[in-house]
Each structure stands twice: as C-alpha cells, then as structure tokens.
Amino acid sequence: MKTSLFSYPTPFTPPTTEEDELSFLRLARSRRVGATTFHRLLKDHGSAAAALDALPGIARAAGSADYSPCPPGVAKAELSAGRRLGARLLLPGGPGYPADLLELPDAPPVLWALGRVDLLAAPRVAVIGARNASSLGQRMARKLAEEMGRAGFAVVSGLARGIDAAAHEAALPFGTIAVMAGGLDVIYPPENRDLASRIATGGLLLAELPPGTEPQARHFPQRNRIIAALARATLVVEAAARSGSLLTARMALDYGREVMAVPGHPMDARAAGCNMLIRDGAVLIRGAEDVIEAMGLEAAPRAEPRPDPRPSPQPAAAAKAGPMAAVTGLRARLLALLGPAPTPEDTVIRDLGIDAATLSREVIGLEIEGEITRHPGGLLSRG
C-alpha cells in the first residue's frame, strides 16, 4: 500500500455496514458538499453519520437556515440504481477503493464500479490523447496499451474517441479501466457503447457520479483527476497544444505521478502537446519498453489475454443516447482522421470501426461539400 498524504483510514470509522454506505452516499450527495468538503467533514466529525447530523448546524452558522442534507430516499434510490446495473459502490477506506486516490485532497467520496474490481489491485498506467487522433496515433495507442497490458498493467483511460478508445480496445484482453465523466450507464460518446459494455464485463468501468448522470463540460476535468491519480504513469499519445490530455498530464505531475509522451514531428499539430511535455521534462517514449524502463522495472510480470467475454444482448451498462448525435460524431472523426496525404479507405474503415457502406455514405456528402477528395485506388484525403 502506498504512503498516503491523508491519514486514512484512521481518522474516521471505515464504512462497513449498509448503514455506513448510505451515510457516505448521503453526505457525498448533499448540496454544496464537494469532494474536499466531504473529506474535511469526515475528518472533523469522525464518521459520515456524525457529519450528516452536524451539517444543518454548520449551514445555519453560515447563514443558510433552510439547508438539509441529501434525504435518505435519494441515496437509497441511487444505491438501487447502481445495484440494478450490477455495480459495486467503493468508499474511501472501504474494501476495493484504490489507495492511490486517497492521496488527493479531493479524492472521490464514492466510486461506482462495474466489472473487474480486481483490476484496481494491479499496477496501472493511463494511456490518453487526442479525440481527433491520426491513424498513426491510434496505432501507437493500440501498441502501447497492448504491450503494457501484456506486461501486467491495467490500462486506464477516459473512454473518449480516438486515443482513449484505441487504448481500451487493445488493452481489454488484459484488463482496462474506463473512468467515466457521467454515470456508469451514460456512455459518452455514444459510438463507444459497444466498447463500454465489453469493458463492463472484461474490464472495469468507474464513475464518481450517480447512475443516470449526463456528463457535462465541468465533469471532464473532475474525471481526469481520477485518471491521473489512479495511474502510476500517464502516457500521452498525440495531443494538441491546448488539450484536455495536457491538463490531465499536469494533474499527474501535481500528484507526483510520472508523465511520459510519444514524440511526433513538429510540423504535425497533433504532436505539439506531446513535444511540449517532453521539453518540460516528460519521458520520451517510443514503446512499452521505454515506459517500463522509466518506471525502473527490471522485468514486469507477463499477463495472458483473457478470453473475450461475449457481450450479453442486454448489457449490464445499458447505454443512454449522449448529447451528440452519432452521425455528427462520425463526420467529425472522419475529417479528423484525414490529412493532406491520401489515406487508404481500408485504414479509415478500421480506425473508425464502421463498415464500407457507412463510410461511403459519409464520403459522398463530404465530397460534395468539398471537404474531402477521393483519389482513385481507394484513397481519401482532406480538402
């Protein structure tokens, strides 16, 4: 177990009963109780139940006469919803909750976990990067994630398009952890529904927010802190100069984790963030061997891929439609994938995970609009 900045689990009663669980959840879901406040209250009052009792008095003292904490019924409904999905609730200091997260002053007060909770006991690396990744970037993400999986690491990422999805996909046979910005059952982007449902069985989905929560812009940095803190090293594969991946990398540095980045040519805008990180001291990585060397590991344990669990027709994590229509997503992803150099359609089909007919439909529209050019020989380019 790692040394923790916090003195968990000593300063309060660790959650053991169902009653404790309910109190933790009520405290976490009470209005104006953010993660940092949650931990402060827990520490000051010794238990979640005692903190809940104290909360109205604290609010009154601060001038809010009508404050009341989250009602038990709301927390019970969340517990039922989580259990219907087949998820487990992990609480700070309780079983399964990753000790690494306890180092954060704003450690998630609760975590919903669906799938292989055992993966939280494995050493972990994050593989993150651009949503509008190039084909080369996605290939690199797959290679790194698979090799790190084979080396015995659980690969953590954010289930986004591009690099994240490629990393999860390649690491799934070994074990991958997707940290979600919204609820466990709200898959964003929607095109990753199938991937999410396979991770829910063969890997692990984690969410700090209640089931059913639609992710909003402010949720993503919160989610990113969990990725950065969970991973011993954050590997950035393609990231633009101002991008969420860079923010996650900075958080990882703040938390004392290692940051490593895949370099790229300076004339490729998608390499700008990674090159910047390397200039700022991140380890330049060319593959998993560099990662393992930088971590000071002589030889890592070898993992065998697990047999692919068939996704059930009604997966436990039944997906809701995200805020963006899938068709718009495809169009943006297709444009992002293409550059001035012609790319074979086969590569595009593989990278987008779509069939030839779907690609063809999309291409026709974009060709008419002058956004892409079709070259004889099955090649496509931008502009």
Place this chain on the structure above:
Amino acid sequence: MKTSLFSYPTPFTPPTTEEDELSFLRLARSRRVGATTFHRLLKDHGSAAAALDALPGIARAAGSADYSPCPPGVAKAELSAGRRLGARLLLPGGPGYPADLLELPDAPPVLWALGRVDLLAAPRVAVIGARNASSLGQRMARKLAEEMGRAGFAVVSGLARGIDAAAHEAALPFGTIAVMAGGLDVIYPPENRDLASRIATGGLLLAELPPGTEPQARHFPQRNRIIAALARATLVVEAAARSGSLLTARMALDYGREVMAVPGHPMDARAAGCNMLIRDGAVLIRGAEDVIEAMGLEAAPRAEPRPDPRPSPQPAAAAKAGPMAAVTGLRARLLALLGPAPTPEDTVIRDLGIDAATLSREVIGLEIEGEITRHPGGLLSRG
C-alpha cells in the same frame, strides 16, 4: 575568443611568412603525421620548420631508416593547386583559423577555405541529418537553416544529400559553411556540384585534405569532427538509429558543444536517431526559436539575405565526378523519399531537384521491378 584546451598560439611560432606556410603544409602532409602527431611535433619543436628537421631522426629512432618528410615540391604543388581554385590556406594560430577548432587535440593542421572566410567569425550552428531524408525532414531542415541564418548564425553542414543539402540551400542567402570530406574541388555527391559552386561564392567551402583528393570512407568521420567542433550547437534533423549524424552528435557532446534534435514519430525509422538523442538528453527542438532559447540568447542579431551571386560558367570549384554514378544515386534517393503512404510526384520532383521526364524514366524501371507503385492522381508509393 574562446578559452582553448590548447595553449595556442603561444608554444610555437605562428605562421606568418610563405616559408612558414610551406613548412606547415609539408609537416601536415608528411607520411604517418596525423593531426594529433602534427600538434605534438609542433609543440615539442617550437615551429613547423624545426619539426620537419627533427622528423627523420625521430623516424630513425623508431626503426624507419628510409623515412623522409613531404618534399617541398609536393607542398608547393598543393599551394599552387589551392590558389588556382581561389582558395585560402588557414593554419592553426594563423589569421582566419577558427579558434573553436583549436580545442581539439586533433585540430586540422591545415584548412583550405574557398569563399566567405568572414563566416568563420560568425556564431555557428550545424544542421545535419539523414541523406535519405523524407520530404518532411527536408522541409524542417530548410526552415531551421533559414531561421538560424536570419538570426545571424552561419549554418555548417557536410554537403551530403538530403538534410545537409537542404540546410545549405536554405541558409545560403545568409551564409553557410560546407565542410568537405575530400578536396575542395571534388564535390561529393556529384549532384551537389551546382550547390557547391554557389556556396564557394555566397558561402564558404572548407576542406582539410589537398585539392584533388577523392573522399574515402575514412575521411567522413574526420570531416564530421570539424563540423561538430565548429558549431556551437549541432542540430540533428532526421537520423536513423545507426547513422553518421549520430556519430557527429556524439563528437559534439564530447567537445562540450550542445546537441539538439527534431523529434519524430516512433514508427518513423528516420526519427529513431533523433528520439534516441532526446532520450539521452539532447534538447528537443521544434524550430529556431527553441534553438535560440536553449542557447540562452535573448534576441539574436538579425541578418538580411545577401543577393544571390550568379554562379560563373566555370565555377572556381570545378567539380570532378564522384565515385558513384549519378543515376544510381537518383534511384536510391527516390526510393528513400517514398514510403507506404502515397506521395505526390510534384513533391518528389521538387525534393529531388529533377525534371518530370527524369522522374518518369526512373519510375518506370522501379515499377517494373515492383519497388514502387504508381497510383492514379500522380501519386507514388513504395512497394
């Protein structure tokens, strides 16, 4: 003037007269007198003339009864040949000889210089890299060289194909120094003859070996030490894992110079050497600004491009044919330029500096051999 590891010019009489010049040249060209021995003899005997007098005795003591130093006639012939080219002879401790070179224990005993000797007084950076550079690499070399030239630096390189030639070409309007492996008048590779003759007027050609000397394999590392020592920083743009550019970079480090490298994607073999250098501590550079920042310069002097001097029909540095037929060179360069992703013919024509008919002839042969594939739309790819 830089502090020198050597105590030049104190320990021997600096060359001032034509007689001194002849003695220096005779000592330098005497059998078994390498650069290190040259300096040892000069130091031990106080002048080149005294060293020449002592040489037969030293040889006899070492068991060579029949040793005689380079005859005056041979050295006189070299002096005449150099002067016919319009070149100047630079001698250690003498006017024009770059002080930075005196830091080497094997500083060149003589240097032939053709063109703007004033460039040796400017701050200098080397821009070097792969002969089989990609289009992107050549673009980067041109950009870096031009920007460094504009910032007031003389750009040093080796007049090789690929990165070297691109760097010289772009830096020529500001001032560029080509250090040659053979004699000043033996341009290798032959396709750089025109470039060399323009450098001879608008820039500076330097050669350690006598005019007329065909460069041999062993001459290249000797030449590279001059590049590494002349430049305050060596910038590597594309280099494979085991390449001459890396050896030059290592020499630069040995000499206490800065080494900087342009990163590239790990799946691009031509980036392997640069990425390795960055992992080993070289500064990652994305452009001239990064170079200037790493050199600790606030703002460098701005240079204006000089008007392009028209090359004379019979250039001073009349070229001899190099050891490799130009046609074989073209074929190798064409193959090197192409990768699995189709590249427009126009780009290839520009990068190779050939006309469409020449390219077409070459492509037909390579297509028949299955080495390259022609795609509709004027695109070529490897394999």
